[in-house]
Amino acid sequence: MKQILLITDGCSNVGESPVMAAAHALQEGITVNVVGVVDYGTIGELGSREIADIAKAGGGISRIVGTPQLAQTMQMMTRKTVVQTIQLAVNKEVKKILGEGSLEELPPLQRSQVVTVVDELTETSDLRIALLIDTSASMKPKLSAVEDAIRDLALSLEAREGKSEIAVFHFPGRLSDGADLDMDWTNDVSGVRSLFSRLRMKGATPTGPAIFRVLEHYRYDTLDGYRDRRPAEDQGEGEGMIGGYVV
Amino acid sequence: MSSNPPYPAGTVVAGKWRGNRYVVERLLGRGANGTVYLVKREGRREWYALKVGYDTLDLQSEINVLTSLQSCRKRNEHRARRENPLSSFLLEADDFVDGNNVPFYVMRYVQGKPLHLFLSKNGPSWLGLVGLKLLNNIRKLHECGFVFGDLKPENVMVSDYGEAELIDFGGASPIGRSVKQFTEWHDRGFWNAGSRTGDEGYDLFAFAILCLRLLNEQGLKTAATQLPQTRNVEELLRLARTLPDKKLASWLILAIKGGFSGSEQAMQTWKEHIYTPRTAKQENIATPRWLKSAFALSLFVLAITMFWLFRL
Incomplete structure (x- = not known):
């Protein structure tokens, strides 16, 4: 399973539309969640609409919170999206077998069995989350909270039985309009320390190009690691149900 | 789906699959997965707690945990003595027909x-x-x-x-x-x-x-x-x-x-x-020496008295 978690505090103002970028992500099987972080005042109607639209286009969830709730929100979203993705796949299978639509319509016994499967897969399926952090000037006071939230998320992911990895990007990048990679795929919590200490803040917010940059990274990495991961995936096929969803 | 206004007292929660009906008395509290009410089964006197879920999947996941706890508890109690017949975690789970088919389950009411x-x-x-x-x-x-x-x-x-x-x-x-x-x-x-x-x-x-x-x-x-x-x-x-x-x-x-x-x-x-x-915490207090000697003295006096009595 692949996810992008975008953390921002306002509107994009450079490059391609982030909504389009998110739609591309969804097309490639990557869910996009968005957290809007606001401590003082509001995010503005334009900003909050964009945040909701990006998540909708990316098949994910959006929330607008203050820094105290950031860590909790990020975990909730991640978990919920994982469950959603699995539920979607499982529902499809259930429909094939039982001809019934959603979970809500199933009689208690079957429902209990389906949920057992969903819970099992939620815990054991492999998961990759690319965190994409807006580091435009206005985000500066919030970055330590963001970093703490990332560490907290990594801690929760580490507890899962399935392989869980995170990568961290920030945007705007140094050279291009896109995003820079701060931390490549890792499952090591201790790696999340002083990620953004050497950043120089810039004003522009190229959210769209940044999402495209992450998509590229996913694509590149999939090609690279294709051979190594193939056997493990074959074993995972024993579940049969969501082979296509397990990365 | 979440944080709907609570059901008022007197609401009848009827199950879709098993058909049991529960009458809401009052709100007990809210958990992460649902709202808990104090209820009575219609026509009965016992109180139960009834949890109405926000999300079918989350609530079912909770119900699954309770079911396995229940069967585990039953096994253990079978081996040992029966602990408490009212200790059942889960009475039944169902969907509320009139309430948009929201899922609910009924458990024992823990007073306190x-x-x-x-x-x-x-x-x-x-x-x-x-x-x-x-x-x-x-x-x-x-x-x-x-x-x-x-x-x-x-x-x-x-x-x-x-x-x-x-x-x-x-x-x-x-x-x-x-x-x-x-x-x-x-x-x-x-x-x-x-x-x-x-x-x-x-x-x-x-x-x-x-x-x-x-x-x-x-x-x-x-x-x-x-x-x-x-x-x-x-x-x-x-x-x-x-x-x-x-x-x-x-x-x-x-x-x-x-x-x-x-x-x-x-x-x-x-x-x-x-x-x-x-x-x-109650410790044995050592008998004080004065008490012992007083007792010995009283025995001595008794002996003398008796000796004196019988001599007469």
Whole structure:
């Protein structure tokens, strides 16, 4: 399973539309969640609409919170999206077998069995989350909270039985309009320390190009690691149900 | 789907699959997965608690946990003596027909107060007893292969006579899995004190924080609001050391450090050192020497008296 978690505090103002970028992500099987972080005042109607639209286009969830709730929100979203993705796949299978639509319509016994499967897969399926952090000037006071939230998320992911990895990007990048990679795929919590200490803040917010940059990274990495991961995936096929969803 | 206005008293919750009808008396509380009401089955007198879920999947997941706890408890009770016939976790699960088919389940109603209110009303001297009962419940849960996860005073109900019961199993997960729900202060990960994998030590850590919170909430708050980089176990250990009860302090320190092999050992240690019944405190007072000599003297006087009497 692949996810992008975008953390921002306002509107994009450079490059391609982030909504389009998110739609591309969804097309490639990557869910996009968005957290809007606001401590003082509001995010503005334009900003909050964009945040909701990006998540909708990316098949994910959006929330607008203050820094105290950031860590909790990020975990909730991640978990919920994982469950959603699995539920979607499982529902499809259930429909094939039982001809019934959603979970809500199933009689208690079957429902209990389906949920057992969903819970099992939620815990054991492999998961990759690319965190994409807006580091435009206005985000500066919030970055330590963001970093703490990332560490907290990594801690929760580490507890899962399935392989869980995170990568961290920030945007705007140094050279291009896109995003820079701060931390490549890792499952090591201790790696999340002083990620953004050497950043120089810039004003522009190229959210769209940044999402495209992450998509590229996913694509590149999939090609690279294709051979190594193939056997493990074959074993995972024993579940049969969501082979296509397990990365 | 979440946080709908609560059902008013008198609402009849009728099941879609089993057809049982429950009459709502009042709202009991809200958990992470749903709203809990006090209900009566229509035409019956017993009270039950009925939980209406926000999300079918989340609630079903909780129901699954309760079902396996129930069957585990039944197995154990079969082997030993039957403990309490009313201890069933789950009576039935169904969907509310008229309420948009929202899922609900019915469980026993645990009467009482949340732990923190109980202790603030009755005094901290109850902690030894209530803590023991709570630890015993946690031990039984672990025996069945589950961790509670979200252990905090709000999730512990205490009856007027100190019976402690866990409520809201929404955060319970199989041992070895990641902990689903937790509360910052009570979370081992929050204090940089270990992983979020559900093991017995996770619940014991949360239990230790619960004790600290009950005895020194302000101190814990100060420690918790520090910067995440500086927040650590040492702060908690320091807090524990300031407690007047030294035996409790060393128990807490062990639990925070993850020093117990499991909840069985933790409970036994608590039982031996912290839970001290009154009778154990009554010591045998050595008979004073003056009493002994007085007794000897009175015997002597008696003998003389009798001798004097019979001589006459």
